[in-house]
Amino acid sequence: MNITVKQLRAFVAVAKTQSFTEACAAVHLSQPALSIAIKNLEEEIGGNLLVRTTRTLSLSPEGEAFLPTAQRLLADWDNALEEVHNRFALRRGKVAIAAMPSFALNQLPLAMLRYREKYPQINVTVHDVLAEDVVEMVRNGRVEVGVSFDPGESEDLLFEPLFQDRLVAVLPVEHPLLQHDSISWRQLLEGDFIALQRPSNLRLLIEQQLEEQGISLAVEFETHQLATIGRMAATGLGVGAVPSLCIRQMREMGAHCRTLVEPEISRQVGVITRRRYPLSMAAQAMVQVLRDMSLQELIAREGQAVGVV
């Protein structure tokens, strides 16, 4: 039994108009073609759905019973196909993204805005989690897209760099070092240093890089949030070092930033996706929006605006 959608459409059209001739227009068919379509449908179904003389046309009891079913089938059919079509046309769908806190807080909102403007019908879920958790969420499929540090070569992950995130110095207002455009770590560490707590990825990075330069890190305060570093620095408790992503945030809290060198510590931040799992169109569009934002320049500009070169 091989019935086609066209045949069903033909039947419904004829049933609704009560006329072959009128139904022709609805199905874009000549009347003989329509006649044959109905005939074939009836043959495959095993009986007459329509009772027709040359002058009258009516539904058989079976046709009467089948009409609502046929209409439902066609409606379902069209809805389902439009749904999947819309998904491809980015007029519908959903995407989940995970981003590390510094990015989620500072750059992501703008990205979300751009995305929403472009694809208003797509539902976006944002997960603001620690950098390591971003990687994990991508790996196990909880999100399609992650923004975090380069997780390194991996069998099941892809990394596409978006920008280089340097560490910058955070200083209280009127701190003498603010007179310089750039500050060395040695200079910075003359003040009381406010660091992230130990399990932090960033903290480990700093310690490692400084050690290579033979600089020892004396930590005065420890916190587990970058925002706290800003707050503490702003109140004059000491100095710190944060990702350049956070420059604006620091400024808003009343702490100022400066370029930090000797050594220049930086990490690649980029998009993490699963290898061998194709991205949904919605996710691809999300990645494209992130690319198009030219984050490297954006962050540089933000830095310059507050005195970081």
Place this chain on the structure above:
Amino acid sequence: MNITVKQLRAFVAVAKTQSFTEACAAVHLSQPALSIAIKNLEEEIGGNLLVRTTRTLSLSPEGEAFLPTAQRLLADWDNALEEVHNRFALRRGKVAIAAMPSFALNQLPLAMLRYREKYPQINVTVHDVLAEDVVEMVRNGRVEVGVSFDPGESEDLLFEPLFQDRLVAVLPVEHPLLQHDSISWRQLLEGDFIALQRPSNLRLLIEQQLEEQGISLAVEFETHQLATIGRMAATGLGVGAVPSLCIRQMREMGAHCRTLVEPEISRQVGVITRRRYPLSMAAQAMVQVLRDMSLQELIAREGQAVGVV
């Protein structure tokens, strides 16, 4: 957007087997044909549902989202078409029939039995109503089939005779007239006559026919049910006249019947259907069962068995 059922079946088959090659069997297609079917589907839908290299095959996120929908569409499709197909094959469906009480009580049960044996899956609704109401129920479409007296020429009804229903005399056991094989109305009316009440169609028929013969009808008792006539006659209250349909019923109540002549009063009993409204297959089958029962002979035999020739 013109997507075919075949294409959807192809997609589901490939998605389930995770292989073009294996899916070929399921859709009875060569592998290149299947490949093209999928390709066309994807083109019309506007994106890739399957992500394929020569060695691996997986669903795109959109394909993943669409697969359950596609499966549901196909299941609905097949169910609906099998349903209507079954209806034509008399493996499903329903039919409503109305019959006048004398027929409903006496012959219809056997007809129903035959019908059920032949078409066990078809749901039958029986309406046991007055002869005139049978006609009305057919006319307004409440039932497809009616069994009643000939309603006469009618614009919107068809009548197909099943048998001739004669009036027979009903007498108490040991009534002297029982010695005769047939009784005339004049003889019968020498006893106290038990008649149906006035609005009855049958009562009118009797009065009219007797009047033509110059016989006046003196009624001693009136009732509105044929069964009551039998009961009253059985208890010796008087004599009556009932349709031959009821012979067996009368006998069961203890009254005996005899052929009634001078005049011989009879009416055609048959199947009433709506003109210009095709019968459902289930209803056609019902009419056929009624025809096949050879009711004329059946009733004659029943009559002979209890002494009515």
Place this chain on the structure above:
DNA sequence: CGATCTTACGGGATTCGTAAACATA
């Protein structure tokens, strides 16, 4: 006789299968 559905038939598009090319593990 006129309106409407059905049948007949030729042309065109679609779709199929075989065979060859292509791509990945």
Place this chain on the structure above:
DNA sequence: TATGTTTACGAATCCCGTAAGATCG
């Protein structure tokens, strides 16, 4: 290299539209 998918192409099928035929009111 071997397996599995896609492309190429000739052939068959299916489907459509025009024209003629049939039927009912």
